[in-house]
Amino acid sequence: MLPYPVVSEIEDLLGEGRLSRRAIARQVGVSRWAVDAVATGVRRSGVADGDPDGGQPVYLRCPGCGMRVELPCVYCRTVAYVSRGRLGVAPRARRAA
Numbered sequence: 290m291l292p293y294p295v296v297s298e299i300e301d302l303l304g305e306g307r308l309s310r311r312a313i314a315r316q317v318g319v320s321r322w323a324v325d326a327v328a329t330g331v332r333r334s335g336v337a338d339g340d341p342d343g344g345q346p347v348y349l350r351c352p353g354c355g356m357r358v359e360l361p362c363v364y365c366r367t368v369a370y371v372s373r374g375r376l377g378v379a380p381r382a383r384r385a386a
């Protein structure tokens with residue numbers, strides 16, 4: 290089951306109508322079938338209109354990646370961490386000399 294903030298993000302992007310379902314899936318980080326499920330109404334955010342927070346944590350737009358997250362953004366912190374080479378992940382494949 291998709292968490293509420295993800296479903297809400299997908300619904301927002303679908304509502305804007307600027308991105309294809311595939312592009313939305315890539316941006317939000319879910320599979321395309323998940324976007325299709327939200328678009329066809331199989332998965333709804335399940336929050337009553339009168340209670341938008343519903344006791345959920347507060348999610349804000351991340352200035353770094355633009356996703357709606359609970360700040361600080363774990364995604365951006367992870368990308369920064371990996372780009373510093375702390376995980377030993379090479380940014381590009383090594384070339385044979």
Ligand SMILES: [Zn+2]
Nearest residue numbers: 351354362365
């Ligand atoms: Zn971010």
